[in-house]
Every structure is written in C-alpha cells, then in structure tokens.
C-alpha cells in the first residue's frame with residue numbers, strides 16, 4: 360500500500376506583545392497562526408524579518424505573551440524546541456561552533472540525544488551522500504563562505520525539526536548548489552518559513568507575509584502579495600531609496 364500523506368507539522372501560534380531590542384520596538388504586537396507548509400517572508404532591509412524568525416525560534420522573548428509550537432514555548436523550553444524548530448542564520452559564522460565539518464554536523468544530533476559515535480557516523484554518511492566525504496575531517500575554517508552556508512543547511516536538515524526557519528538560505532551559494540538545495544527543500548515534508556529578497560523564489564509558497572517597519576503590511580497567497588510587494592519596491596526605488604540613509 361502506498362504511504363499516505365505525512366501528518367502536517369504542528370501549527371505555530373504567535374500571540375505576543377512587542378519585541379523591544381536596544382530600547383526600540385522592532386516588532387509590533389502580533390497575533391498569527393502559521394499552519395501552512397511553505398511560508399515566505401518579504402520586506403525591506405531592517406523591516407524585522409530576522410527578528411521575526413528569532414522570535415519563532417525562541418531566541419528572543421516578546422514583552423508579553425509568546426509563541427507556541429505543538430503546545431511548547433520555544434523560548435521557555437529550548438531542548439524540546441530542538442525537535443520542533445531549527446533556524447539557519449544569514450551569516451554562517453554565527454552558527455558554526457566546531458573545528459571540523461563532521462564535528463559540526465554531529466553536534467546537533469548529539470544535542471538531540473544521539474551518542475557521539477552514532478552522531479559522527481550519521482554526519483559522515485550525510486557527507487558521503489552529498490558527494491563530499493572528503494570534507495569530514497576538513498577544518499571548517501578552510502571552507503568558503505558559500506560552503507559554510509551549505510554546511511549549516513546540511514546540519515539543519517540532519518536534525519530534521521518539524522519547522523525550518525531559513526534566513527535567505529541561498530544568498531552565498533553558487534547556482535548548481537542553489538538548484539540542488541532548492542530541489543531538496545522542495546521535497547521536504549517539514550514546514551519551511553523562509554526569508555527571501557527574490558520574489559520569484561517565493562512563488563511556490565502557500566502564503567507570503569510582508570513586513571514593513573516591524574508590522575505586517577500584507578499577508579496572503581503569493582500571487583496576491585508578491586506583485587504588490589514588487590510594485591511597491593519598484594516605486595520606492597524610483598523615488599530614490601538612498602534618501603533613507605540620509606541623517
């Protein structure tokens with residue numbers, strides 16, 4: 360009998376007061392349920408996209424209320440959150456902790472409770488499956504920026520949380536690697552919430568949330584939100600966005 364559709368990942372409920380960083384309100388209060396499997400986040404630089412992902416991952420707390428994923432608050436219970444949610448940062452240097460590639464890959468698995476020996480074996484098998492067995496003992500410091508980004512994405516895929524938060528996942532990658540990872544992500548059953556600056560890359564999502572100055576400017580299907588966003592970005596560009604940098 361063919362396998363049935365896999366169960367949907369647990370929905371994420373956000374019901375919180377503002378997020379204040381450095382004395383400034385970076386995100387306005389939010390009430391939002393995220394149940395779709397593919398969600399895109401768009402917005403200008405500094406609009407709060409990364410902060411939004413960090414809130415979902417439990418890395419920062421709002422002033423009041425919180426986030427719930429399958430009944431757990433990722434800020435209050437970090438360990439339980441590891442199975443539910445994983446984040447890929449924009450800058451791989453903020454994510455990598457270990458000297459060699461295999462150790463870095465094994466770390467997340469060990470955090471999830473796998474014995475170190477088994478975690479290393481899984482890490483090596485993953486690299487072999489990617490055609491990169493020779494990377495296992497390589498010092499991470501010898502990888503290029505794009506290769507580090509790719510390593511971080513592999514670490515996240517290996518941990519297989521039910522929701523993956525991806526902050527511009529393809530930004531440092533060359534085209535063949537981008538295509539391969541896009542295919543791989545498209546095949547995942549897990550929920551993907553990804554920030555993208557390239558609207559065509561988000562056309563296949565189920566929902567797009569557009570953030571402006573820490574508030575939701577639009578939230579809906581990609582065929583509605585992306586053209587509006589593109590039009591508005593074009594309009595701002597024509598009006599000379601550089602004036603924003605003055606003062």
Ligand SMILES: Nc1ncnc2c1ncn2[C@@H]1O[C@H](COP(=O)(O)OP(=O)(O)OP(=O)(O)O)[C@@H](O)[C@H]1O
Pocket residue numbers: 380381382383385402403404405406407408409410411
């Ligand atoms: N730790 C912090 N302390 C003070 N302000 C912060 C902090 N982190 C972010 N901010 C501010 O919050 C705002 C939103 O930042 P955020 O990184 O979420 O934007 P973004 O939409 O992801 O931007 P980009 O597209 O440039 O990555 C920015 O004005 C930023 O300067």
